Amino acid sequence: MLNVEIRHAIDPKTAKAFDTKAMREHFHVGGIFREGEINLIYTHYDRMIVGGAVPAGKRLELDHVKPCGTASILDRRELVVVNIGAEGIVTAGTEYKMAKGDMLYLGMGSGSIEFSGDGRFYILSAPAHQTYPSRLIKIDEAASISLGAQETSNERTIYQFVHPEVMKSCQLVVGMTKLKNGSVWNTMPAHVHDRRMEAYLYFDLADNQRVFHMMGEPEETRHLVLKNEEGAISPPWSIHSGAGTGSYTFIWAMAGDNVDYKDVEMVSMETLK
Template sequence: MNAQPPLQVRYATHPAQVPGFDTAALRSHYLVDDLFTPDAITAVLTHHDRIVLAGAHPAGGPLTLGTWPELRSEYFLERREAGIVNVGGSGTVTADGTKYELTTGACLYVGRGVREVIFDGPDAAFYVFSAPAHTDFPTTQVNPGEGNRLELGDQQTANRRTIDQYIHADGVRSGQIVLGVTTLHPGSTWNTMPAHTHDRRTECYLYFGLPETGKIVTIASLLSFQGGVTVPAYTASKHAVAGLTRALANEWGPAGVQVNAIAPGYISTDNTTDLRADPVREAAIQDRIPAGRWGRPEDVVGAAVFLASAAADYVNGHVLAVDGGWLAR
């Protein structure tokens, strides 16, 4: 049994285009949500670095990796290399007759020139990351814990994580691919904050093994509660955020998803530079804050960690003010 749907193609975008994208456009350009289809190999080609992302789910029997007309190749790895990670139950990958047993989280690098790749295992799900290759490297397997293991982050900031670096300059060699698996520790909810991007390469993230329940934290404002001065549009939008938060809490609560909001007070950021430079307004604001100071961005972190953690499993539809006591006056 072997199904290989047509190759999906995503075209490159210029950074100047992105600010004009709405949520639907961002998802259509950058989100792949249908890689793993039972008894099929599904793939997406992005013109960013000519990367191919594929998913193989051999639920009913072995699946053989073919090629697609858009790649102009006799076989898939004729001019490509691939990193494969098993994100399901145990299974096997056979590369030109050599069978490799892959447990959950194990990685197999398959070099340029391998003609036949076969996926097998009814409970397995294989994630394939492929890039053009300019030279040959040997097919190599790395099991969880055998690569370069890093322990990063801190439980206090909810980003404690174990990184298994598999394919990289000091590990399994490749032409272009750098690949690893990050495992979040219990109670941790993200990788790095703030989020970051890289100009020098394309990064693709696959999230797997996620709990079916979840947390959503929106950003409201003091003006979700008050009217403000000379900012009617901002006030209207932040009232809307608070209302949407409560509405989604009602909608998604039965599915195990908690939706809450943080309402920061007056925080010292670039956005408030002009306000803090006005001696009259700055003094009036600070005089009203019981904490006696403007907030700092790090003051919001604890609220975010709490609302995103298991400690907030029974908190839903709440707008949490982080304002130094402003609303208490």
């Protein structure tokens, strides 16, 4: 079963007036991992698609997605699959066996996609202008950066999978951040990047724990309270940062004008309100 939700872009002035219900309606990502289903959110932020597929012993096919306006989703798009569950299989011409934490890049024109096995597959897609080779990327093939410190509660390792230092893509840049024991903050100090939107997915979070995801303009911040396997759609004008009540890992994905990971505008702690 395929379900597609459409999210329209929201400007910062409009977002200032949102209450909690409206914030969650427009920016919260939840309920995308349902057994036997593919659930997608088609956003109007750089036409990014975020979603989930949980075969649960079945075979699920992703092909025609009406909002894309093409016969098959990858006719004019590239796509990344991240397995956040047990071992599973993704087939797109070639069969790819994916362990937890593996990322699979599928280039434009790869055809229909089939999900099977016991995996829980996180899906990310953006428009593409040319075809780059499909590739399965393991964590030891990713570029890594260690940032933060225990003293500031943000010691973490950033793993860059779909990234210029690892492979070529049209506009998707995707990675995973793992926090060290005792650290709770990710991406703090915060930043914005007006040329690219971003999507977060938090996982490996205990059922009784939560992440407080910070967003909004630096001087007009808001937050979402997220549980395991939930995330946030972050507009280009918004900060994106989070603090957890327990340990967690998160996947970040960007799409927009460039693939320059360092193209950001830092936000000082004095600016945040």
